[in-house]
Amino acid sequence: MGSLSSLYQDMILDHNRSPQNYGRLENANRRVEGHNPLCGDQLTVWLRMDGERIEDAAFEGSGCAISTASASLMTGAVKGKSRLEAEALFEQFRRLVTGVLTPGEAETMGKLAVFSGVSEYPVRVKCASLSWHALKAALEGPDTVVSTE
Amino acid sequence: MSATVPLVDPNPPARLPAPPIDVERVRQDFPLLHQRVRGKPLVYLDNAATSQKPQSVIDAVTRFYTSENANIHRGVHYLSERATDAYDQVREKVARFLNARSSREIIFTRGTTEGINLVAQSYGRPALKPGDDIVITAMEHHSNIVPWQLVCEQTGSRLRAAPFNDAGELDVDAFEQLLTDRTRLVSVVHVSNALGTVNPVKRLIALAHDRGIPVLLDGAQSAPHLGVDVQELDCDFFAFSGHKLFGPTGVGVLFGRESLLEQMPPYQGGGDMIATVTLERSTWAPLPAKFEAGTPMIAQVMGLGAALDYVMDLGFERISSWEHQLLSYATERVIGVEGLKLIGTAAHKASILGFTLKGVHPHDIGAILDDSGVAIRAGHHCAQPVMRHFGIPATARASFAFYNTRDEADILADALMQVRRMFR
Numbered sequence: 001m002g003s004l005s006s007l008y009q010d011m012i013l014d015h016n017r018s019p020q021n022y023g024r025l026e027n028a029n030r031r032v033e034g035h036n037p038l039c040g041d042q043l044t045v046w047l048r049m050d051g052e053r054i055e056d057a058a059f060e061g062s063g064c065a066i067s068t069a070s071a072s073l074m075t076g077a078v079k080g081k082s083r084l085e086a087e088a089l090f091e092q093f094r095r096l097v098t099g100v101l102t103p104g105e106a107e108t109m110g111k112l113a114v115f116s117g118v119s120e121y122p123v124r125v126k127c128a129s130l131s132w133h134a135l136k137a138a139l140e141g142p143d144t145v146v147s148t149e
Numbered sequence: 150m151s152a153t154v155p156l157v158d159p160n161p162p163a164r165l166p167a168p169p170i171d172v173e174r175v176r177q178d179f180p181l182l183h184q185r186v187r188g189k190p191l192v193y194l195d196n197a198a199t200s201q202k203p204q205s206v207i208d209a210v211t212r213f214y215t216s217e218n219a220n221i222h223r224g225v226h227y228l229s230e231r232a233t234d235a236y237d238q239v240r241e242k243v244a245r246f247l248n249a250r251s252s253r254e255i256i257f258t259r260g261t262t263e264g265i266n267l268v269a270q271s272y273g274r275p276a277l278k279p280g281d282d283i284v285i286t287a288m289e290h291h292s293n294i295v296p297w298q299l300v301c302e303q304t305g306s307r308l309r310a311a312p313f314n315d316a317g318e319l320d321v322d323a324f325e326q327l328l329t330d331r332t333r334l335v336s337v338v339h340v341s342n343a344l345g346t347v348n349p350v351k352r353l354i355a356l357a358h359d360r361g362i363p364v365l366l367d368g369a370q371s372a373p374h375l376g377v378d379v380q381e382l383d384c385d386f387f388a389f390s391g392h393k394l395f396g397p398t399g400v401g402v403l404f405g406r407e408s409l410l411e412q413m414p415p416y417q418g419g420g421d422m423i424a425t426v427t428l429e430r431s432t433w434a435p436l437p438a439k440f441e442a443g444t445p446m447i448a449q450v451m452g453l454g455a456a457l458d459y460v461m462d463l464g465f466e467r468i469s470s471w472e473h474q475l476l477s478y479a480t481e482r483v484i485g486v487e488g489l490k491l492i493g494t495a496a497h498k499a500s501i502l503g504f505t506l507k508g509v510h511p512h513d514i515g516a517i518l519d520d521s522g523v524a525i526r527a528g529h530h531c532a533q534p535v536m537r538h539f540g541i542p543a544t545a546r547a548s549f550a551f552y553n554t555r556d557e558a559d560i561l562a563d564a565l566m567q568v569r570r571m572f573r
Contacts, residue, residue, distance in 0.1 A: 003520075004516075004517065004520040007516070008513075008517070008571060013571065013572065016572075017508070017572075038528075039512050039527070039528055039543065040528060040529050040533075040536070040542040040543050041512075041542070042542065062510075062542050063510060063512075064510035064511075064512035064513045064516075065509075065510060065513045065572070066512075066513075068510075121516070124516070127512065
């Protein structure tokens with residue numbers, strides 16, 4: 001089960017079991033709901049923006065291990081980043097999970113690189129990307145709903 | 150003439166049960182089952198989504214396109230006559246399969262969904278007035294909810310749903326209370342695709358008929374597993390899909406009581422469904438052609454005919470008996486997995502094993518099982534109201550057919566143990 005263990009790496013299982021930044025964010029000024037109608041995954045992402053900077057980020061919802069761990073690591077990764085930095089990271093993440101990022105580039109992504117195995121499972125790309133799509137929408141404006149479809 | 154020996158024994162011995170299915174031999178008829186997936190032998194347990202096809206079905210479709218293809222009901226040439234004849238013979242076969250009174254009661258459709266939409270639009274829409282009701286259950290597939298919502302919007306009528314309990318059994322008293330003098334139609338699922346519940350449809354039909362209300366049965370999950378007799382059930386409409394019954398995709402059947410079909414306007418307009426057409430008006434062809442506009446799915450109908458031959462030859466007594474044993478065995482095996490909760494524990498179930506696993510999303514269960522070659526379904530099964538009842542987003546569902554084995558149930562249970570170990 002080579003590729004299965006590359007998909008379900010320990011860090012992903014850990015973040016699924018104990019997600020970080022989980023729960024409603026107090027004083028948030030951005031809130032976006034994300035849906036994956038294919039599997040029923042549903043999550044909410046909150047941001048507290050200080051001008052162009054993401055001061056804090058959190059999420060809540062139900063989803064598979066890939067989607068939950070991705071939201072956990074995403075919220076951790078974008079905290080303190082500027083809007084432009086976070087958008088660049090989203091683009092890099094998108095390339096990572098669709099398998100077009102070189103291994104060298106993936107190494108620069110830190111913990112997020114654990115999602116490289118997703119590229120072998122095309123149907124799981126949406127799981128891994130759901131929270132990122134919500135993040136992108138949240139950066140663009142408050143209170144919207146995004147869907148992976 | 151002596152009267153001492155009656156011609157018919159008044160106390161016949163209990164009928165001998167049919168000999169059990171020879172599963173290994175039956176599996177030889179299904180070429181797809183003999184492959185490896187991700188390096189493991191395929192264990193196909195997604196039969197409620199679609200079933201695999203015996204070679205005879207594949208051959209029937211291939212033979213049609215190889216040497217029999219022609220359009221039907223219009224050509225005067227040899228091939229067209231033969232194709233027309235073969236198509237009509239399958240209709241007769243479907244009538245025998247369902248024990249319909251006549252093949253005029255058999256309409257070929259694209260599948261169960263189209264059959265329900267046909268009844269909603271051709272029976273429901275003209276009959277429904279503002280304030281009228283359609284009664285369904287809360288365990289319907291979306292295809293037995295949405296067509297009624299559409300017709301409710303068009304007519305100002307209301308859709309009411311009878312609840313079910315935590316075992317997945319319909320509340321028959323609540324169902325009965327929903328039946329009023331405003332109820333125009335009842336449409337219920339025969340076997341629930343998400344829960345496996347076999348509904349007490351004979352009783353529901355009797356309750357509705359007491360009040361003069363016709364009943365449609367969604368037979369998508371019952372036709373492949375139980376013997377269906379529309380006269381014994383006394384249903385007014387019965388819809389099923391060919392592809393869940395070991396036949397091709399793109400073909401299904403709607404049975405309708407002839408007196409009702411006669412009074413219904415056509416569902417779609419086009420060729421083949423008319424008697425005469427002028428630019429001002431048209432008159433309709435007699436049943437069943439009135440409901441089959443345009444060139445139908447001829448090759449798929451040939452495949453469906455072969456599929457019906459296959460299951461009727463095997464016999465539903467044997468099919469149901471083996472599937473029941475399999476479901477009981479698999480259920481026993483999987484409930485040993487720590488944190489596993491069965492979703493759907495009705496006393497009367499068919500073929501479907503739905504469950505959740507504590508701390509593991511069904512999508513992850515599906516992905517990890519797939520790595521062991523086990524194909525199951527994970528999701529809401531197009532039955533979101535059912536998921537809402539249990540307060541869960543999704544379930545994992547293994548669904549069995551007569552070609553599944555005890556070994557496969559063991560592989561399922563072992564793979565679930567592996568999931569459990571991964572998600573400690």
